Amino acid sequence: MKNPLDSLWGTVISGVVLTVIFFYVAQWLVGRGAGA
Amino acid sequence: MEALEGAVLRWVHVLVGIMWIGLLYFFNFVNAEASKQANAAGEGAPIGKYIVPRALFFFRWAAVLTWVVGAGLLSTMTSASGLNGFLAAFGLQGEFAPIGLGAWMGTIMLFNVWALIWPNQQKILGMKPATDEEKAKARRIAFLASRANTMLSIPMLWFMVTGPHQNIYH
Numbered sequence A: 001m002k003n004p005l006d007s008l009w010g011t012v013i014s015g016v017v018l019t020v021i022f023f024y025v026a027q028w029l030v031g032r033g034a035g036a
Numbered sequence B: 001m002e003a004l005e006g007a008v009l010r011w012v013h014v015l016v017g018i019m020w021i022g023l024l025y026f027f028n029f030v031n032a033e034a035s036k037q038a039n040a041a042g043e044g045a046p047i048g049k050y051i052v053p054r055a056l057f058f059f060r061w062a063a064v065l066t067w068v069v070g071a072g073l074l075s076t077m078t079s080a081s082g083l084n085g086f087l088a089a090f091g092l093q094g095e096f097a098p099i100g101l102g103a104w105m106g107t108i109m110l111f112n113v114w115a116l117i118w119p120n121q122q123k124i125l126g127m128k129p130a131t132d133e134e135k136a137k138a139r140r141i142a143f144l145a146s147r148a149n150t151m152l153s154i155p156m157l158w159f160m161v162t163g164p165h166q167n168i169y170h
Helices: A008-035 B002-040 B045-075 B085-090 B094-124 B132-162
Strands: none
Touching: A008 B002, A008 B094, A008 B132, B002 B045, B002 B132, B045 B085, B045 B094, B085 B094, B094 B132
């Protein structure tokens, strides 16, 4: 499999995908704090 | 006075952060391809001699200042549970979790700059002795670390700008 970091588009798309994943992680973390 | 201190720290954090990430984008979006083309034309030497060392100087020290001032800014804050903002952010606690995720990404990026990009760039630029094989390896490591930082800058900046806007996380 090709390393996405070898292309600029692959790098940018990977960054956007990570943003979406971590957005939900942040939502979960904030919700966990509010429920505590 | 406390509010003014926070505003000044935030302002300096953004200023030096622009210099750091701006130079990171210069390396990745402009210089990498331009150097490749210049080297192929036999005209790449001035870039390595005059541009990259100067850009790397501001790049690596702006990274340090961005982190230190950001850490200072967090330290001026207090979480709802009474924890110092720096500890709450890095501990991913409650309302500090989003900015904390950004802070962790920025920390990984700072590590990449000083532990991977800079030592390997010194070999590539001839500031440290290295064989051709070592230079080729250094080029690959520095390239991937720089690309990893470009990738991480995208979610990092998301959390930097959305961290104080809590309503999107509820």
